[in-house]
Amino acid sequence: MNPAASFLRAGLWTTSLARRGPALVLALGVAVSTACQPGLRPALGPGAEPQPLPAQAPSPARVTPGPAAKAAPRDEVVDAAVGVFGDSTAVAMADSTGEEPSWDIDVRSYETHERVAHYVSLFSTTARERTVSRLSRGTRYQPMIRAKLREAGMPEDLTYLAFIESGYDPHAYSRAAAVGMWQFMSSTAREVGLRVDWWMDERRDPARSTDAAIRFLGYLQKQFGSFYLAAAAYNGGPGRVARGLSRYADALEGSEGDDRFFALAEQDYLRAETKNYVPQLIAAALVAKVPERYGLQVDSLPPYAYDSVLAEPGSNMSVVASAGAVPVDTLRDLNPAILRGVTPPDAAVWIRVPVGSGARVRAALDSLPEADRRGYSAVKVKTSKSVTALAKQHGVTSAQLRWFNPGLRTTKKGNVVTGQTLRVPMKSALAFARNVPDPGIEKYGTTVATAKGRGLHVVRRGETIGGIARRYGITESRLRSLNRIRGDRILAGQTLVVRSDSKKR
Numbered sequence: 001m002n003p004a005a006s007f008l009r010a011g012l013w014t015t016s017l018a019r020r021g022p023a024l025v026l027a028l029g030v031a032v033s034t035a036c037q038p039g040l041r042p043a044l045g046p047g048a049e050p051q052p053l054p055a056q057a058p059s060p061a062r063v064t065p066g067p068a069a070k071a072a073p074r075d076e077v078v079d080a081a082v083g084v085f086g087d088s089t090a091v092a093m094a095d096s097t098g099e100e101p102s103w104d105i106d107v108r109s110y111e112t113h114e115r116v117a118h119y120v121s122l123f124s125t126t127a128r129e130r131t132v133s134r135l136s137r138g139t140r141y142q143p144m145i146r147a148k149l150r151e152a153g154m155p156e157d158l159t160y161l162a163f164i165e166s167g168y169d170p171h172a173y174s175r176a177a178a179v180g181m182w183q184f185m186s187s188t189a190r191e192v193g194l195r196v197d198w199w200m201d202e203r204r205d206p207a208r209s210t211d212a213a214i215r216f217l218g219y220l221q222k223q224f225g226s227f228y229l230a231a232a233a234y235n236g237g238p239g240r241v242a243r244g245l246s247r248y249a250d251a252l253e254g255s256e257g258d259d260r261f262f263a264l265a266e267q268d269y270l271r272a273e274t275k276n277y278v279p280q281l282i283a284a285a286l287v288a289k290v291p292e293r294y295g296l297q298v299d300s301l302p303p304y305a306y307d308s309v310l311a312e313p314g315s316n317m318s319v320v321a322s323a324g325a326v327p328v329d330t331l332r333d334l335n336p337a338i339l340r341g342v343t344p345p346d347a348a349v350w351i352r353v354p355v356g357s358g359a360r361v362r363a364a365l366d367s368l369p370e371a372d373r374r375g376y377s378a379v380k381v382k383t384s385k386s387v388t389a390l391a392k393q394h395g396v397t398s399a400q401l402r403w404f405n406p407g408l409r410t411t412k413k414g415n416v417v418t419g420q421t422l423r424v425p426m427k428s429a430l431a432f433a434r435n436v437p438d439p440g441i442e443k444y445g446t447t448v449a450t451a452k453g454r455g456l457h458v459v460r461r462g463e464t465i466g467g468i469a470r471r472y473g474i475t476e477s478r479l480r481s482l483n484r485i486r487g488d489r490i491l492a493g494q495t496l497v498v499r500s501d502s503k504k505r
Contacts, residue, residue: 101289115279134167199344236274307358316375324361341433342375375429455499
């Protein structure tokens, strides 16, 4: 595939160009032209070349309102929602043509459902300022998200899941240690192809995490045959949704397509958060297409776009900025996945630079000696010292030294073991680094790392008895016996014994 085609497949062009005007078309033309220059490769994100999205997911079945769609006057629902969601593209369309909005998810069948109306009202009153702020941020990312969804053959209005999950914030961090715009746990993120480790966390990368969310949602839609059930499984775990559909099969008889979610939600089974997840999505989609109709003024930001340049392992991001005459804040904003101020020491990765600057940055980096591009120096420990003393010797703090040496070995007395080669960070690299938690941490009452050390396993969202048993090389019956489990029901956050010499804690 030629570079221009790769650029378009990566989803870095905006949707609905006819509605956006000639200025944006021209800007994007420049971006594509830049992407085609020799030596540059647009990428889906740092650490990976562009990859094809999964096969097209089936379109959701058209359903008619079922018993879950409780009638109420539509105007009453609309009038109650004065304040939360917006889509600048839709505003332009509605203002210029006077046409009624349309959706590619089934909104009309459920717009009068009491939970949908509740969230429309709630979002338009107590959460008004917060939601308007989030929607303004979303105008930067929605064109990219919609383009990627469209390329995958999925409904573009699933973009509003990112609003529900994080308010389109690449750095969102939940109490359960879910991270990024699409709120992935680290284990799930790795399973859908993201790099998550000490040096990089692609959950924070808008484009790469969107690709991963689309893959995950596509798998779930194929499993459940409904995007609303897929959304519920995204939130509450596919195992739980699957068990609920099986357990309440009789109660759900006669319900089809998206109606099955609402029929399942009426049972005393799903968590409240999951029951309310789809109604929030529908409420968002209802008002987002015509925000001015609800008295909302949403500021529009420039669309998310960039050039990509391949950087060698350990490249100092501050040097990239200065060599390429790119503002440091701009480079940090375009590369939220790079955590420690340098590209990972073990791999060359694609870094993002402003549209039109790729060739200049590439040439500037090529002109520098390798030692000047690197964000740290290598020092061999010859004398055993405390971490504090060793850090002070090199003009950094002990915390900063540990940042660049996550595998640092020390003696029982706390001295650094001799013979190790340490990375001593440059001050310029430290200025670019982010002080964020270890991406490997998953908080379910205990960490995954701690559990593994005890021969335990913390159940992650979407895991099953069979999958956990296979992972640890034991039978399902043995896993049930170790944990006194009857049936297949396990919950996210539950700690399971996976080794017979471990005690349940």
